[in-house]
Amino acid sequence: MLEHLYLSYTGTIQGFEKVLKSGKPLATRPLMAHRVRTAVVVGLGHMPAGSKSPAVAKPRGLPAEKVRNEIGAKMAVMDAIIAQCEASFGRRVHVLDHPILGPMSASQWRKMHLVHGRHHQKELLRLREGGPRGLKPDSTLRP
Numbered sequence: 001m002l003e004h005l006y007l008s009y010t011g012t013i014q015g016f017e018k019v020l021k022s023g024k025p026l027a028t029r030p031l032m033a034h035r036v037r038t039a040v041v042v043g044l045g046h047m048p049a050g051s052k053s054p055a056v057a058k059p060r061g062l063p064a065e066k067v068r069n070e071i072g073a074k075m076a077v078m079d080a081i082i083a084q085c086e087a088s089f090g091r092r093v094h095v096l097d098h099p100i101l102g103p104m105s106a107s108q109w110r111k112m113h114l115v116h117g118r119h120h121q122k123e124l125l126r127l128r129e130g131g132p133r134g135l136k137p138d139s140t141l142r143p
Helices: 002-022 032-043 064-089 106-119 121-128
Strands: 094-098 102-105
Touching: 002 064, 002 094, 002 106, 032 102, 032 106, 064 094, 064 106, 094 106, 102 106, 106 121
Parallel strands: none
Antiparallel strands: 094 102
16 A cells, blocks of 8 residues: 555656656646546545556555655655646646546645545554554554
């Protein structure tokens, strides 16, 4: 699960790098389904349970140590690149498509990652405490 979050951050970084490289927003026109999904996740702050993960964020078996050691840095890079796009294109301009939610602005991307992290918070805490997946506290997240 930590790898899933890590991959969602690296996927976002790659997408925003493409936006910066192109010098313009790459978002498509939102469909009604995109607007509804974005309203639920970003507007209401609710990540529906049982939602399928986009392919880019499906765990592939990266070494756990790599994920643990790099996830904080990836979050910082992601925040910086989102801020850079926000400064370049504005807060409300749709800059990049999310694979499920569709076109979103930089600020919507930031909020989506917050909601997504909170969605996995209970599982993160369970892993940290050596929960049902059999992990020992010393092999999981550190404060």
